[in-house]
Amino acid sequence: MAHGNEAAGHGNHDGPPKGLVRWLTTTNHKDIGTMYLVFSLAMFLIGGLMALAIRAELFQPGLQFVNPSFFNQLTTVHALVMVFGAVMPATVGLANWMIPLQIGAADMALPRMNLFSFWLLFFAFMLLISTFFVPGGAPAAGWTLYPPLVLQTGTAFPMAIFAIHMMGASSIMGAINVIVTIVNMRAPGMTLLKMPLFSWSWLITAYLLIAVMPVFAGGVTMLLTDYYFQTSFFNAAGGGDPVLFQHVFWFFGHPEVYIMILPAFGIISEIIPTFSRKPIFGYEAMVYAIASIAFLSFIVWAHHMFTVGMPLAGQLFFTLSTMLIAVPTGVKVFNWTTTMWRGSLSFEPPMLFALAFLFLFTIGGFSGLMLAIAPADFQYHDTYFVVAHFHYVLVPGAVFGIMAAVYYWLPKWTGHMYDMTLAKWHFWLTAIFVNVLFFPQHFLGLAGMQRRIPDYPTQFTDWNMVSSIGGFGFGLSQLLFVWVIIRCVKGGQRATAGVWDWPHGLEWTVPSPAPYHTFEKAPELH
Amino acid sequence: MEAPRRKSNRGLVARLVLMTAGSFAFGFALVPLYDVFCEVTGIGTRAELSRAATADASAPDVNRTVVVEFTASVPDNGSWEFAPVVASMEVHPGRLYEAHYTAHNLADRETTGQAVPSITPLRAARYFRKTECFCFTPQKFARDEQRELLVRFTVDRDLPPGIDRLTLSYAFYDVAHVAGGAG
Amino acid sequence: MSIVKRNSKLPAVAGALAALTTLPAHADWSLLNMPKGVSELSRGNYDMHMIMLWICFAIAVVTFGAMIFAMIRFRKSRGAVADTKLLHNARLEAAWTLVPTVILIAMAIPSVEKLIKIEDMSGSELTVKITGYQWYWQYEYLGKQVSFYSRLARTSDLARQRGSGIDPNTVENYLLEVDKPLVVPTGTKIRLLLTANDVIHAWWVPDFGMKRDAIPGFMNEMWISVDADKPGTYRGKCAELCGADHGFMPIVVVAKPKPEFEAWLAQQQVTE
């Protein structure tokens, strides 16, 4: 996704240094954005390989390829890589690239911290992935890291905790940067309620990050002291309680899922108007909806823990609060639909991904509602039904949002149009296979297949086969994505400044590719 | 970047860093908050369960009978035989009772055990009062020693009507594994 | 990858066909939904599931219908012109905030009664203490001097080894068979006390409608009751990740009519 060497030629002064030095020393928001995006794509492919290993093992009953403990390492690291290495950095990359362009700022407010947080993230993941090669292998207790199981991790334990601390610090720095940029660097006249929804969604996401990443850091620190210093935060023998960790984790974990989805909400809110050729419906409601989702996300966490044995009042409270969080989510879906109403719709690749998001994310929202009902959750919990739910909200939700964003802004980044036909192929293959992959998992879960198992009773074979075929189809389709991007970086039809038919917003007023330095003089707004 | 903006950046960054520190502290504050939560909801905190309570001296409610069951577990790290002497007893709320467990040290050295109590149902915990319990203090055992351990308890007369059966469980841990105790 | 020029619908059709052909011809359609199960609790939870499913389905028809309508009706290729004045509609927006709020709260209401029942442990006639170990279960009939371990059956254990050369399809109840099942009386409210020895496990038999975590150092509880007219063998598995062999610690419960159960119990007491 690098915007190529010719970008230097377009900038009127101060082009970037050449070669590797540029990427090691740059403090330019576009360069850093590019690095985040490339990193995220690499992590998406690495995490995807792990997923394919998982799906290959689950293709048939019996153990064919991996041992159970390695299987658990795969599921654990797959999730950590996808959540913290693919989805979150992709949204950070988009924030870096687009927020300054959307609000008319010359750069991010804290450029050196920006570079530092990228490299911190990079080393965090090198460390995490290297745990596969230490005695005892990678962490295998699931991305949720529940004690006491996680305390059975070998050499990888301190490495994984340290990696989590680093990526936590990295995302907090990213968040601080976004907030300072948005609060202090908006062009004159760019009031908060004129700000594009992508920037809005990131502002709120950034506050969520600051509120919950440190809680997670605290939680894993307590794990660390339980492991090394004989504290008993989570050890019943010493008066602690393993369930406490689950509360700490999900106090972070539920807002975390919104950290992944809110930027996608922002992206969808940019794309649907562009390809409907009319402004977003209910702009302010969209802002308030994001804010109320963010607020409510702090009071629903224990819906992940109905089976630990909670007081009745607790179960009722968390059922109700979780149902409520669906209200602002619904408002967003209705507003997107109404944005299309009496529009003039065309179906370029970004719009295709946005529409798929609209349908498939909503399916994930429905299964979320079902899971929120405590008595039903006693059956669903820890089955493939949950796996289906969170993959629907994360893959055709967050990931489709990111892909839509890439197809939306790629011409702005590279200065070239990409191959629309290939991109549409990518879309259709991805959108079909994602359903082949995840829809049957609802059936598997309802029929009683629990999650995080390398082998299963034979009656689950058929749907697992379908799911695995979908998985491989989905995985292979992503090679097409990489190919489309590479070709677009290398060349292609020149993109205009506006790129699309109905461009709106400051990012479309600068040339394509966006020059190395933009808005050094604040733009005029009317 | 102009100076005033840089200054206001610095102020904002400082505030955000402070917020971050606050969130980190909040993570740890969840530990005591969790106990508060458990207390409010009547689950009872670990500390509370392991502390002596006073029995109310007023008359027992002889019209009501509740079954109290006793169970014992020896998790992973201990090597004891540990079991209740009687499996269950019928009690009247408000009256003081006595129950015994036996423990036998199977390790070929002196060891110290700590019993961690648990009451089921959760919501009955606050109505189960132990005036005396071997779980209040660590229990030292000589090599191969076997002895009876005592618990004196009363079930509060306010025990909600829906509860007809309580279980008192102990997990008996080897203290060597219990060092520290921040929780 | 061949490139289809101009016609962007072709890949969709081709993909859909590909997806359809992957559907297993002999799929067992009863494996699509949650089992109703054999107890009052499981039927209650099943009902909650179905209520939610149908409500979600109804909402889906409306919202997806509107989306599809918009996608067809307001296409630029059909000459649709954007109405750029359609920006707000306070009444509409209030409606689709309030109506879902009411629906969603209403959806939560029937679960109150179910939860109260689930949490009501009174009237139980038998208490079984269940302890999870890495990776097997222990069952202890409280006050009956009967206690035993229950592990994955040898047939499954052999077949599940990597490179065993045994086809799991030839093993009866693959991964759902144990050496010694839990035996319970039908038509009886049975209290289960749950704890674990090492890490967290969860005890789940789908036909009983409940799962609950078994947490080391704690005692959790739940109750089950098998319909008096449904003796039989019911199977489940550990449902909380508990380490390498998490997938290999099944649960088998044999529900017998009371007299048969009493006989079984008496026999166990003799052999212990």
Ligand code: HEM
């Ligand atoms: C309408 C909104 C949503 C509702 C009502 C909802 C509800 C739930 C519930 C109740 C669970 C727990 C299920 C269980 O473990 O038994 C769950 C799990 C999960 N949800 Fe959602 N959810 C919603 C949206 C989202 C979104 C937007 C994301 C992420 C983008 C997400 C990601 C997840 C993940 C990752 C898990 C599983 C975590 C784990 O156990 O590993 N959810 N959801």
Ligand SMILES: [Cu+2]
């Ligand atoms: Cu959640």
Ligand SMILES: [Cu+2]
């Ligand atoms: Cu287990």
